[in-house]
Amino acid sequence: MDIAARLLAEHGPQALSTRRIAAEADSSTMTVYTHFGGMSGLVREMVREGFARLQERLTRVQATDDPVADMALLGRAYRLNALANPHLYAVMFGGSSLAGFSLSEEDRQHGRYTLANVAECADRCLTTGRFRPGDPILVAHQMWTAVHGLVTLELGGYLIPPYDADTCVEAQLIGLMVSAGDDYTAAATSVAKSLNRLDEI
Amino acid sequence: MDIAARLLAEHGPQALSTRRIAAEADSSTMTVYTHFGGMSGLVREMVREGFARLQERLTRVQATDDPVADMALLGRAYRLNALANPHLYAVMFGGSSLAGFSLSEEDRQHGRYTLANVAECADRCLTTGRFRPGDPILVAHQMWTAVHGLVTLELGGYLIPPYDADTCVEAQLIGLMVSAGDDYTAAATSVAKSLNRLDEI
DNA sequence: CAGTGTTGCATAACAGCGATATCTATTAAC
DNA sequence: GTTAATAGATATCGCTGTTATGCAACACTG
Numbered sequence: 001m002d003i004a005a006r007l008l009a010e011h012g013p014q015a016l017s018t019r020r021i022a023a024e025a026d027s028s029t030m031t032v033y034t035h036f037g038g039m040s041g042l043v044r045e046m047v048r049e050g051f052a053r054l055q056e057r058l059t060r061v062q063a064t065d066d067p068v069a070d071m072a073l074l075g076r077a078y079r080l081n082a083l084a085n086p087h088l089y090a091v092m093f094g095g096s097s098l099a100g101f102s103l104s105e106e107d108r109q110h111g112r113y114t115l116a117n118v119a120e121c122a123d124r125c126l127t128t129g130r131f132r133p134g135d136p137i138l139v140a141h142q143m144w145t146a147v148h149g150l151v152t153l154e155l156g157g158y159l160i161p162p163y164d165a166d167t168c169v170e171a172q173l174i175g176l177m178v179s180a181g182d183d184y185t186a187a188a189t190s191v192a193k194s195l196n197r198l199d200e201i
Numbered sequence: 202m203d204i205a206a207r208l209l210a211e212h213g214p215q216a217l218s219t220r221r222i223a224a225e226a227d228s229s230t231m232t233v234y235t236h237f238g239g240m241s242g243l244v245r246e247m248v249r250e251g252f253a254r255l256q257e258r259l260t261r262v263q264a265t266d267d268p269v270a271d272m273a274l275l276g277r278a279y280r281l282n283a284l285a286n287p288h289l290y291a292v293m294f295g296g297s298s299l300a301g302f303s304l305s306e307e308d309r310q311h312g313r314y315t316l317a318n319v320a321e322c323a324d325r326c327l328t329t330g331r332f333r334p335g336d337p338i339l340v341a342h343q344m345w346t347a348v349h350g351l352v353t354l355e356l357g358g359y360l361i362p363p364y365d366a367d368t369c370v371e372a373q374l375i376g377l378m379v380s381a382g383d384d385y386t387a388a389a390t391s392v393a394k395s396l397n398r399l400d401e402i
Numbered sequence: 403c404a405g406t407g408t409t410g411c412a413t414a415a416c417a418g419c420g421a422t423a424t425c426t427a428t429t430a431a432c
Numbered sequence: 433g434t435t436a437a438t439a440g441a442t443a444t445c446g447c448t449g450t451t452a453t454g455c456a457a458c459a460c461t462g
Binding site: 090093094105108111112115132137138141144145146147148149150152153157158159160162163167168171172175176178179180184 | 291294295304316333347350
């Protein structure tokens with residue numbers, strides 16, 4: 001797993017081959033089959049690893065008395081995790097394009113479970129009255145999709161040149177909080193506050 | 202190109218092989234090389250085709266006196282295009298995971314140009330006072346990332362079960378308009394209005 | 403018309419891939 | 433100590449993209 005993760009991170013997805021892994025591990029291609037049941041099994045395990053890393057990073061943000069700032073920091077953590085593991089992130093969400101590999105429903109459930117942290121934070125935003133009354137799960141879902149879309153486009157190089165990524169992130173986060181019901185100026189200050197807590201994540 | 206598009210749409214990305222294309226075309230694998238310079242060239246051409254289809258679909262929405270409803274319909278058109286060409290969509294934005302294939306800066310520019318329709322609509326939303334004053338490009342960008350994220354997760358099967366896709370789209374679109382500065386109830390009615398114009402797209 | 407250069411495609415081959423069958427050697431259990 | 437089981441090495445199969453070679457049809461030129 002360590003070798004596969006390193007190969008993927010350093011040399012991209014095409015370096016993920018049984019022969020290359022075997023060469024790095026000084027063994028034969030059979031090891032991939034005995035331990036993971038094939039290449040797809042190894043990829044599946046790496047997806048799990050990717051979600052584990054993501055969740056570990058999300059749990060780093062601590063709950064403060066400004067839940068909107070916490071939520072913004074969750075968004076930044078999500079993005080930083082993706083930027084730190086770009087290839088792994090691509091495998092996690094662009095998985096269908098890898099030959100013959102498809103996630104099981106259990107894997108997807110595991111992925112969705114990652115949203116629990118965000119939902120908990122959304123609940124705090126709702127109970128403190130910062131967000132418009134609604135379902136915290138649905139709010140968390142909107143947060144996820146928006147940040148996910150931004151990160152996907154950023155990794156794909158589709159960000160519009162005149163604006164750098166940080167500007168887009170800032171605007172996206174503020175817009176998200178406003179869309180959930182927060183006051184615009186309050187959202188702006190909370191998002192700005194989250195910028196000073198980058199050392200947490 | 203037609204054969205490749207059909208193979209991709211009907212049998213997924215692993216059916217995109219020089220030999221299979223050659224067999225369907227009753228020719229040899231060399232045709233891919235003489236016409237596209239290799240497999241990556243063909244994929245690049247398919248990405249261009251994908252963006253062309255997307256743009257064609259986006260230009261179908263007509264400008265009315267309710268620009269927010271137009272914007273919502275643009276979002277629905279973006280989603281419907283992705284759902285109609287899921288494999289093509291995956292190649293367009295998950296391209297890095299295909300072996301050794303990377304988009305050129307020109308291709309990316311072509312992709313970003315697709316945003317022009319959305320930016321024009323955002324400008325109308327701004328000038329009519331529905332949206333908070335700001336840069337239409339940045340507003341259009343936020344629209345893009347949010348809808349793109351939603352569609353990506355939907356295609357990946359990551360949507361949260363209790364809510365169906367339509368509910369998420371509805372909530373996401375309303376939230377987007379609110380985040381851009383529109384009034385909540387006005388946004389809700391405009392988004393609902395866009396639901397009656399699905400025959401346009 | 404004859405010759406010539408160019409282009410398009412078919413054939414064959416090469417290197418690499420995932421996957422499998424077979425066999426060996428090591429380990430675990432009784 | 434004997435036996436069963438399992439990890440791993442080797443070789444192989446069918447597949448992939450890619451390239452080199454050669455052949456056939458075409459356009460051009462004297």
